[in-house]
Amino acid sequence: MHFAPLPYLDPGSGSIIIQILLAVLLGLGVALRASWSRIKSLFGAKPKADEDDDSNDA
Amino acid sequence: MPDTGQLSASFRDPSGFLFTDKGILYRQINRVYSKDYARLMDSGLYERLVKAGLLIPHVEAGHVSVKSDAGFKVIQPERAPFISYPYEWSFSQLKDAALATLSIQKRALKLDMSLKDASAYNIQFVRGRATLIDTLSFEIYKEGRPWTAYKQFCQHFLAPLALMSCSDVRLNQLLRVYIDGVPLDLASELLPARTRLNFGLLTHIHIHAGAQKRYSDKTVKPQANALRVSRHAMTGLIESLENTIAKLSWKPAGTEWGDYYENTNYTDSAFEHKKNLVSEWALEKKPALVWDLGGNTGVFSREAASSGAFTVSFDIDPAAVEQNYRSVKSKKEQNILPLVVDLTNPSPSIGWDNRERDSFGARGPVDMALALAVIHHLAISNNVPLPQLSQFFAAHCKWLVIEFVPKSDSQVVKLLTSREDIFPEYTREGFESAFSARFKIHKTEAVRDSERTLYLMEAQ
Numbered sequence: 001m002h003f004a005p006l007p008y009l010d011p012g013s014g015s016i017i018i019q020i021l022l023a024v025l026l027g028l029g030v031a032l033r034a035s036w037s038r039i040k041s042l043f044g045a046k047p048k049a050d051e052d053d054d055s056n057d058a
Numbered sequence: 059m060p061d062t063g064q065l066s067a068s069f070r071d072p073s074g075f076l077f078t079d080k081g082i083l084y085r086q087i088n089r090v091y092s093k094d095y096a097r098l099m100d101s102g103l104y105e106r107l108v109k110a111g112l113l114i115p116h117v118e119a120g121h122v123s124v125k126s127d128a129g130f131k132v133i134q135p136e137r138a139p140f141i142s143y144p145y146e147w148s149f150s151q152l153k154d155a156a157l158a159t160l161s162i163q164k165r166a167l168k169l170d171m172s173l174k175d176a177s178a179y180n181i182q183f184v185r186g187r188a189t190l191i192d193t194l195s196f197e198i199y200k201e202g203r204p205w206t207a208y209k210q211f212c213q214h215f216l217a218p219l220a221l222m223s224c225s226d227v228r229l230n231q232l233l234r235v236y237i238d239g240v241p242l243d244l245a246s247e248l249l250p251a252r253t254r255l256n257f258g259l260l261t262h263i264h265i266h267a268g269a270q271k272r273y274s275d276k277t278v279k280p281q282a283n284a285l286r287v288s289r290h291a292m293t294g295l296i297e298s299l300e301n302t303i304a305k306l307s308w309k310p311a312g313t314e315w316g317d318y319y320e321n322t323n324y325t326d327s328a329f330e331h332k333k334n335l336v337s338e339w340a341l342e343k344k345p346a347l348v349w350d351l352g353g354n355t356g357v358f359s360r361e362a363a364s365s366g367a368f369t370v371s372f373d374i375d376p377a378a379v380e381q382n383y384r385s386v387k388s389k390k391e392q393n394i395l396p397l398v399v400d401l402t403n404p405s406p407s408i409g410w411d412n413r414e415r416d417s418f419g420a421r422g423p424v425d426m427a428l429a430l431a432v433i434h435h436l437a438i439s440n441n442v443p444l445p446q447l448s449q450f451f452a453a454h455c456k457w458l459v460i461e462f463v464p465k466s467d468s469q470v471v472k473l474l475t476s477r478e479d480i481f482p483e484y485t486r487e488g489f490e491s492a493f494s495a496r497f498k499i500h501k502t503e504a505v506r507d508s509e510r511t512l513y514l515m516e517a518q
Contacts, residue, residue: 007206008072009175013208013278014270019295020285021259023204026298027291033292 059310063263064125067411071175074192077125083137084122085306091129091194095172098196101169107148107190112162114138114184114191136184139282139368139395143415144178144214146397148380149222150310151188152230155181155217157172158188160300167292172199176207178214185392198246202286205295209270212262213239216303219262221245223306224253229375236408242267258302269486287473325506331506333361335458336428339501339514340365343457351401352432356382356394362428372399377409400441403430404487418456429457430512434463434470439482444483446494450495452517462489462511486511 037045065076077084088097098104107113114133125133144152155178163173173195180192205211215234217240221229225248232240246267253259278285280304287295340348341361350359355372355378363369371394373379382396399405404418429451436442442450451458463470464486465479484490490499497515504511 007174008070009206009210009416011204012209012270013276014268014273014449015127015212015257016278016285017270018261018266018475019204020291020516021285022298023287023291028294029290030290030294042066056454 062377064413065432069410071192071194074129075125077124082121082383083135084127085116085133085135085193086125087107087131087133087194088128092130094129095194097171097198098193102404103166103169103171103196106165107162108168109163110161111185111187112165112190113157114182114189114193133193135191135193138182138184138189139393141182141421142370142372142397142415143233143405145231146399147230148383148396148398149219149227149230150380150383151183151396152178152219152222153303153306154387155188156219156303157300158190159211159215160296160303162190163296164293164300166196166287166420167199167296171196172198172205172292173197173207177212178233183395186386186390186394189366193354201289204285204287204359205292208295209242209266210239212266215239216243216259216262216299217245219303219306220249220259223308224249224259227308234408237398237414242270256305258298258305263298263303268447271448288504304503308380310380311478328505328508328510332430332461333358333362333511335505335512336430336476336505337364339457339459340367340426343514344424344455347424348426348428348453349424350421350430352429352435353382353396354378356385356396358428358430359394359396362392362426363391366393368393369425371396372401372514374398374400380454390441394435401436402442415420422454424455426457427451427458428461429458430471431461431463431510433489434473436468438470438473438481442479444489445495446492448496449492456517458497458513458515460493460495460513460515461505462486462513464509467509494514 063077064391065078068076074085074087075093077086095392096506099107103114108115116133119132119134122132124130143326144155147155158181159176161174164183166172174197175195180190180195182191183189218230218233221232221240225226229248232244242263244321249263254264265308276495334359344365345367348359348362348367350362350369350371353359353373354375356371357370359369371382373382373396376398379396379398385391386394386396399418406419407413407417433447436447437444451460464485465471493513494498497517499513499515501514502511
């Protein structure tokens with residue numbers, strides 16, 4: 001177990017549990033996307049530019 | 059605020075606190091936060107966020123000594139020109155604040171940091187954009203650890219946005235009651251059943267609220283081994299919140315004054331004359347901060363702002379404020395801040411000891427206030443006697459640009475058709491006498507092609 005200090009906000013038990021369940025599910029999508037772009041790059045496709053890097057048009 | 063001590067808005071976070079000294083705003087960083095601060099500065103995250111307009115810039119104030127033994131460093135952050143609160147924002151302002159928070163979290167994760175809180179009060183509008191003003195919101199990211207701010211993010215941003223978009227835009231007023239955001243069980247109850255068909259709202263609000271209830275008496279340790287959220291999983295969670303919020307929308311239509319300027323009794327020349335007078339008087343008095351009280355979509359706020367003043371444009375109508383904010387965004391205007399405020403019941407001071415969030419009045423007084431086409435609403439629709447109106451304005455500004463709208467004006471005639479005229483003092487003479495008690499009237503101009511009069515007054 002790694003050490004991490006306890007947060008100063010109470011994250012809430014139910015909130016942590018639902019977050020973990022959701023994150024596992026949603027993380028699968030991200031992992032698949034990451035593997036897919038790695039496969040594509042093997043065949044010479046350029047990775048998509050990261051829109052979060054330079055501007056905030058939110 | 060007292061000019062020495064700690065500000066009453068920042069006391070929960072042990073990482074540090076805000077204080078003022080000789081009118082300058084500083085933030086003390088405590089020793090417990092020194093590693094996180096070093097990572098923020100050394101990783102390049104600070105620079106990237108400031109460059110993107112997402113984080114308030116600061117300089118290290120080596121000449122200012124720490125205020126307590128726990129202190130490690132003092133920084134001087136740029137001061138936001140006006141502090142506003144989420145219950146004063148229009149839909150798009152809250153949405154942009156939410157998306158800015160998530161964008162910051164995504165960028166932070168890339169450089170191994172994470173937001174340890176996601177409070178809407180940490181976001182302010184600076185140069186027209188939603189900007190994080192709490193430099194101490196970051197912590198070193200430990201892969202595997204859940205996002206401690208997830209619950210707070212849902213309460214402060216997602217729940218009110220969903221309610222505004224799917225139920226009623228006025229429900230953001232719940233934030234005035236619930237200072238730590240809308241409780242998710244309440245949001246879940248108030249949201250229409252169809253929101254359960256939306257994956258993001260179903261999971262982050264409805265199921266989330268259910269889980270909170272179910273585990274309310276159980277303890278979960280966030281660093282327990284089984285409870286790991288991998289980096290991919292964290293990214294997935296943030297992106298899901300981002301997608302859910304990006305799809306929420308609200309169209310300002312059919313509310314009080316949204317199309318007011320198309321339905322006035324004004325001629326173009328009266329309108330232009332009024333604009334010219336406001337701009338001329340603002341240029342003459344050079345106010346640093348202007349409040350446009352009853353600013354509608356901000357036409358006259360822009361005249362004041364063109365003098366270089368930072369202008370806060372208050373209106374009661376969320377549709378007008380939404381339109382105003384959209385034009386701030388599309389024209390990239392940096393010195394106009396539209397806010398929803400009901401002048402007959404302005405924001406109170408709220409929170410711990412009633413001092414955490416300042417009331418409307420405590421954020422003034424300002425150099426100049428505009429009260430255009432608003433006096434008849436306050437005096438006639440809302441029954442406020444003229445002497446009290448004069449007292450109200452005198453408490454909030456030095457210079458007042460105010461328009462008197464007589465009873466013969468068709469807008470006032472309309473207000474009086476459905477009720478008894480119990481306002482014998484509501485005449486130009488009555489107005490001037492009531493306002494002369496608190497102000498020196500410097501200029502009086504009849505607005506061309508209308509029965510209205512514009513005054514420039516100075517509070518005594």
